[in-house]
Amino acid sequence: MRSKLVLSIGISGLAFHGLAAPPDPAANEPPEVTLTAPVANAVFQWNSVVPFVIGVSDREDGKTEFEEIAPNEVLLRTAYLPDPSQKDKVLSNLAETDPQALRRMSASNCLTCHTAQTKLIGPSFDLIAGKYPDTPETVASLAKKVVTGSSGVWGNVQMPPHPDLKIEQATEMVAWILRNSSDPNQSFVVGIEGAFKTREKPDNDAGTGIYLLMASYMDHGLKDLPQSAKQGHHTVVLKPAR
Numbered sequence: 461m462r463s464k465l466v467l468s469i470g471i472s473g474l475a476f477h478g479l480a481a482p483p484d485p486a487a488n489e490p491p492e493v494t495l496t497a498p499v500a501n502a503v504f505q506w507n508s509v510v511p512f513v514i515g516v517s518d519r520e521d522g523k524t525e526f527e528e529i530a531p532n533e534v535l536l537r538t539a540y541l542p543d544p545s546q547k548d549k550v551l552s553n554l555a556e557t558d559p560q561a562l563r564r565m566s567a568s569n570c571l572t573c574h575t576a577q578t579k580l581i582g583p584s585f586d587l588i589a590g591k592y593p594d595t596p597e598t599v600a601s602l603a604k605k606v607v608t609g610s611s612g613v614w615g616n617v618q619m620p621p622h623p624d625l626k627i628e629q630a631t632e633m634v635a636w637i638l639r640n641s642s643d644p645n646q647s648f649v650v651g652i653e654g655a656f657k658t659r660e661k662p663d664n665d666a667g668t669g670i671y672l673l674m675a676s677y678m679d680h681g682l683k684d685l686p687q688s689a690k691q692g693h694h695t696v697v698l699k700p701a702r
């Protein structure tokens with residue numbers, strides 16, 4: 461009696477195993493990202509605040525309208541192109557490089573105190589990138605300070621330690637900051653709604669430049685298959701005022 465039972469379990473287990481196909485990463489549906497504001501071809505002004513709204517819909521993760529998407533995982537990258545003929549090149553660059561380090565900084569608490577170009581509680585990333593050379597030594601020493609905390613370099617406010625971060629994660633973040641924050645034409649904001657600031661008018665600007673806005677979201681992939689994660693993005697072009 462007993463051995464029969466074991467046997468039948470064994471067989472059904474085997475049969476199940478034989479039938480189940482290995483999960484296919486391609487089965488993960490990519491997210492649909494829509495930048496609903498500003499609208500395409502809207503006119504931008506220099507040095508002004510532009511409100512934005514981003515919607516995300518993903519078969520596996522859910523929808524922003526039902527509050528199923530964490531706002532801090534949604535990213536808006538902005539780029540001013542003095543020469544509009546660079547558009548396709550810059551677009552494909554933006555689309556292909558997922559700023560994983562930036563997403564991690566948002567998931568950690570870094571961006572509650574730091575932004576790309578405006579001082580909050582901590583110095584802005586462009587100031588940090590302007591102060592330090594992008595060398596392995598400075599990256600290593602700044603990464604250590606992110607983990608252990610920092611004080612006295614930028615003023616009286618302390619940066620609290622981040623003991624949960626591994627040194628490799630902090631290194632990746634600092635390397636991203638130093639490499640990507642010194643170009644005044646490029647910026648980023650995190651969230652599904654908010655505002656970003658256009659840059660000041662560059663000297664000798666020809667007046668034909670455009671702003672590219674790329675909203676993006678990296679989904680969580682299929683359950684137990686994080687490598688199936690996919691990025692969705694949507695780009696809108698803003699035109700200069702005449």
Ligand code: HEC
Binds near residue numbers: 581611614619625
């Ligand atoms: C509670 C606010 C706060 C948070 C959260 C925070 N920082 Fe800071 N950060 C600061 C302040 C304030 C300073 C300036 C400290 C000083 O003067 O030494 C700073 C300085 C820095 C510096 C420059 C350090 C130096 O020696 O010049 C880097 C790099 C940095 N932060 C990265 C990060 C990263 C990465 C994270 C997320 C893991 C993060 N920060 C989270 C407030 C914060």
